[in-house]
Amino acid sequence: MTAQDDHFQVHPLVEGCQLELRAIRLGKQGFPRCEFFHPDNYQSEQGLKNNFIHRARQLNRSGLTCYTPMNPIRADYVPDPGKGTKAPGILKYRTMMVDVDRTDKLGKKNPATDDELVRAECLAGEISAYLAEREFGLPHKVMSGNGYHLYYPIDLPNNDDTADLIESTLDTLAEKFNTEDVEVDTVVFDAARITKVIGTLAIKGEASEDRPYREVVLCQ
């Protein structure tokens, strides 16, 4: 399995929907770079995927961290010039992300240490086990470079009710599981939320021996 396969396994293409690649120089000034990939411009689905991942790696090599909306973008959505996808451009909620990361106490400016990552993984494991007991199934677990993401497939309309439901769900998990060092990010409920492209490097702050930049990888 290549990183490209991994990415589209977690974020499968929805027929007819666009892809957006948003490349951001984290911690530096400057606007994000937003590029859209419309299926009409490619002869096959594979061509679209290849171009998306190729471009992501290209931008990633030049020091930008690459993100993409985790929910499908409507085919007829026309973004504001230079801007990324906004909520009205999202076709539906297809993914719920549980983002487990360090708390501010540990600092978030630079990459995580191995120890911080282990703590995040433990908490992600606890949440995953708890939700499995509640018949949520096993999620895709992705190491995001500095923490862990659990992706649960959902199929809900893009409206305020769903946003509220996801927000409350994340709040519930945060209330149950947050520790002093690791927490569930409760603001990742909006439809247009972006997430890192699997297989790219998470470039955040200054890397050092114990705080290296890490590649975003699918763990399960």
Next chain:
Amino acid sequence: MPVVTREKLEALLATREPPPEPSKKLNGNGRHSALGAYLESAKDDDYPPVMTEELLQKVKDALAVLDPDDTRGGKPKVDLRNPKGTWLRIVLAVASLQSDEAREELRTWCKQSDDKYDEFEFNTAYDSYKSNHASPIRIGTLFKFAEAKTIAQEKNFSPLEILRGMSSTGRSEEMRARMQADIFIIKDMAINGQSTAIYAPPNAGKTLLVIHGLIEQIKAGVIKGGNIFYVNADDHGRGAVDKIEIVEPYGIHMLIPNENGFQSKDLLVLLRAMIEKDEARGQIFVLDTLKKFTDLMDKKQSTEFTKLAREYSAAGGSVIVLAHTNKRRENGQLIVGGTSDIRDDVDCVFVFDPVAERDGVHTIECEMRKCRGDVAAMLSFQYSRQRGQTYAELLDSVKPLDAIQLEFARETEAVRHRLKENAGVIKVIEKHIPANNRLTVPRTKSDLIRHISTDAQIGINKVRQVMDYHEGDNYENGYRWTSVKVGNERTEYKLLTPP
């Protein structure tokens, strides 16, 4: 991988523990002795409460309703092993206060029973109170007895008689005298004796416009600055000081959390106390912003707050609450934040919508969404925010707009937005127009549009739309080219020069 359904998510939410009850009772912490005593008396976990005149009066009132001849349990002697008799429970309830004043009030009440009062028995019963009892009797028992007795007494009357006694008919003159004239705290927006909610997105200028509105009414002599309490809980240190400096000359009281003994959590208790002590009349409270005083997402807390605001305005005071709208809009309209309770229960709701911003000049449209009284349906203001400007200068820049000025500002914003949106296509067209004019036989309008569309890979409809939209004579109105008819066949375009 199975899809997580809405039902599963909702089932997870059901496992959520309810949030802790909001603390209605506060510690005085010695900063304000009167407030401290009032608050101490309300505390459950620190029994007995501090004896105040108010509490003593409440005990006296309760005793006055009850019968000192009530059974002693032991007929006539009290049976301390059986504290079920009403008289003994009353004695223990008062004893729980551990107050000499209350003890004497109780003794006076007991002595009203000539044949049953016994000094030794009274002292024995009183001293038998054990505060460390597993479920000790407390003063609430006395109040419950008094309430039950009052209800029982009322039951002896006919309900019809009770209703007649409560009728307001015949009191119109007295009530009219008590009513306040409809005066505006903020012109055309907030009426005295009402609760008004103002919603806006963050940084839209709601604080600025509210302070401006209040000051204008003070200047006009309609309201007095000394009657206004502006609770600024949404500002950083410098911003708070700037605003105090602005309102100081007008005598407006500004309350800042954690400054000079004021704490946000004290406020609702103080408002309640003002109602009880009949001190609310004419006093205006501005709460900036509401979320610092109550949880807007919690239905119970929101309802409690609006109930208090209603009681406060019924007692003659006025409340203006500032709150945020949601980030999301619905059909272009701002959505007010929190549960619906606040907007349902207040008298008047305005939503401030920033409709335009150009070169630091902000245009705000204030839309009335609910009213009780003769407020305006729509108001609009403009203010100018520049770098390095003081808050006083910002306040001075506020000016009301009339409908025509508002429409002009809206149109200007629409043009600015369209120029930004079409920037890429405009650039391409600006390149093609001079090139077309250099041809021996320039292309017709349709041909030119087709040519641009093919050359720049832009949809033909988009090119036509942009060509038409930005065709005109005035560069400043967003037009970028003009056209003249040449013969019967074609239109020749010319680029406009920026002024």
